[in-house]
Amino acid sequence: MRRYRNRLGVKGFCGVDSIGMSGGLALYWHESYDVVVLDKDERHIDAxxxxxxxxxxxxxxxxxxEPRVESRHMMWTKLQNLKNINDLSWLVIGDFNEALWNFEHMSASPRSEQQMLAFRDALEICGLVDLGFKGVPFTYENKSSGAGNVKVRLDRAVAKNAWRNLFAFASVTHVPSPCSDHVALVLKGEADPGPTVGRCRRYEVFWERDSTLPEVIKEAWEAVGVVQTCPS
Structure with a gap:
């Protein structure tokens, strides 16, 4: 994972190796940021x-x-322990391997309400609020067809209100990836500046259904006046 620093154009790195084909965490940062890693293990990097x-x-x-349902309570306990370390503005982001609500899970088998309730309780105790998202509604799909298909929102960004006050225009976008069964979470701390060029106006075919269109076109041409063209 360290070798990706050059490809990303950054110098800062902290990583936790994967176990087999799953897991693994990496945090990269630009040299314009001061980053102090407080703790790390196979489930988190705290900085x-x-x-x-x-x-x-x-x-x-x-x-x-935690990918195993029977061990998922360990992740919620870890979050609560991390919460007690300090009172700084706090952002938590990544794959929680759990949904918050029924509508975030789509499959032939319903998700356990008890599992989701435990997740909601953990976030409430930690004072963490979901930042929402733009884009596709689910962040994971098992790529199976028919009744075996499963789609879930497992990845998200949550933060304390103090962090949300620091980054009032923060936004999260779900970006599908052809290389993974999870989408990428793109978190921006500032609002997009918007386009800097004039808006391109396009002709819409459905305008032709309006009986007043010929008159509108005639008035527009009359407003332009006589147009002279140069001989070719």
Whole structure:
């Protein structure tokens, strides 16, 4: 994972190797950020973040949740223990391996309400609020067809209100990947500036259903006046 630093154009790196073909965590950062890694294991990387020249310091925890249902309570206990370390503005992002609500799970078999309730309770105790998303509704699909197909929102970003106040325009976008059964989470701390060029106007075919269209076109041409063309 360390070799990807050059491809990403960054110098900072902290990683946890995968076990077999699953798991593994990596945190990369640009040199314009001061990052102090507090703790790491196969389920999380916990770090402090500060931009050079700014006073605000905040905290990020990257997670890979327990894949086994019977062990999932260990992840919720870990989150609660991490919460007690300090009172900084806190962002937690990654694959929690659990959904929050029934509508975040689509398959032939319903998801356990008890599992989801335990996840919701853990976030409430930690004061973490879901940041929402733009894009496709599910972050994981098992790629099976028919009744065997499963789609779930397992990946998300959650944060304390203090972090949300620091990044009031933060947004999360789900970006599908051809190389993974999970989407990528793209988190932006600032609002998009929007297009800097003029909007391109296009002709819409459905306008032709309006009986007043010929008159509108005639008035538009009359408003332009006489147009002179140069001889070719």
């Amino acid at each position: 402090l973040v500060q931009v050079h020249g700014e006073t605000a310091q905040w905290r990020i925890t990257c997670v890979y949740g």
